[in-house]
Amino acid sequence: MATSLLGSCTPRAVTAQGRDVNTLYDIFFWIAAGVFVITAGLIAWSIIRYRAKPGDEDLPKQFRHNLKLEITWFAIPQAIVIVLFVLSALTLTDVNERVPEPAATVNVTAYQWGWRFAYEGTDVEVVGTPQQPAEILVPTGNLAFLLTSADVVHAFYVPKFLIKRDTIPGRTTRLDVAVEAPGTFDGECAEFCGLLHHRMPFTIEAVSPDQFQSWLDDMSAEI
Template sequence: MSGCGSYGPPAGSTRQAQAIHGLWGVLLWTGIAVGIIVYALILWSVLRYRNRSDATPPPQFTGNPPLEITWTVIPLLIVGVLFFLTYRVERYVQDVSPHPAVTVNVTAFRWSWRFLYQGSGKAIAGTPDQPPQLVLPVGQTVRVIVTSQDVVHSFYVPEFLFKRDAIPGVKNAFDLDIAKPGVYRGECAEFCGLSHARMLFTVKAVPAAAFASWMQSR
């Protein structure tokens, strides 16, 4: 029961994560509603048509077109709506802005991370014993470009409800719009060797003015 201590995944600390969490809620409650209806109908049919000592054989028929159309169309409508909502959220999460406020190159290596802020030459590299901290502004679009210099890793921040593989020779780009300040735990989500569990980092989200001051101070 300890896994049921909260309502599903985190609410999300980015605009993209909030969209994902909203979609998850729609899928959850739609599934619950459909499940209740299905099991209620099963229970009703079991009780309504159970065998009785004085029962007579029920009328037999080969089909009921209106009923068959109904139970075909309604599921198709439900699936169609869920498909549209999923597609819309996926497009929103995958879209990248033509003019991000900040672009950070993230390079994964065994067993830590290197963050390079484009246009400034500022770089932060960590070690398994001293995880690096990625400082980002709140309320601005941040472009993150992930790659790896050795094996496959995965950039994962649970509070962002998002992860992206870091693959040698491949640059995977995505945008983040952080909604609120805070310090968020990050980790490698792809087993990459003996010290995989120590391949950690943090994301510190600060107001835009504080981020500008931080950039000038380093």
């Protein structure tokens, strides 16, 4: 019960990719719920139906194996696992696909302990520290985050995107999303990276492309 209730705490996705992940969660949940109800139901039924009744002296009919039953309870879980595997692989392929013509490409560098966001094609850079976490603007629509780390492995995680990606020193990983509506989304580091790991929050505010452009112009003017 607790697992099902906590499962409903999954944030509602604000990206097209996150919605794909949500759909996959739902399919897993309902299949698991079905397996639970059938298994627990059969156990409960057997306990009640075949309990010892007054006057029962003999053992029930004894038998060693039942090939048909054994094949069935092998085949059903196999089929479920194969279906879930295929659905997961398809969702992963969709989620990892690059978005066409991103409205903004942001180079993100994680470091102990904060985040640097640099907008490709501009000089604009926002650097966060534990004392003053970064707050950045992005336009709604397609976004590409190119991620790397200056020191150890961190993970770029915006819970409402429902996807996270490791940032690895010396390598660039990529996270593409389509943000569907304006809003403010909290982010954090999701890979333990040292003493101030918990002090790496950041905020992404998605605004209309026009608002984003004027913010970007203001930021460039300040440099």
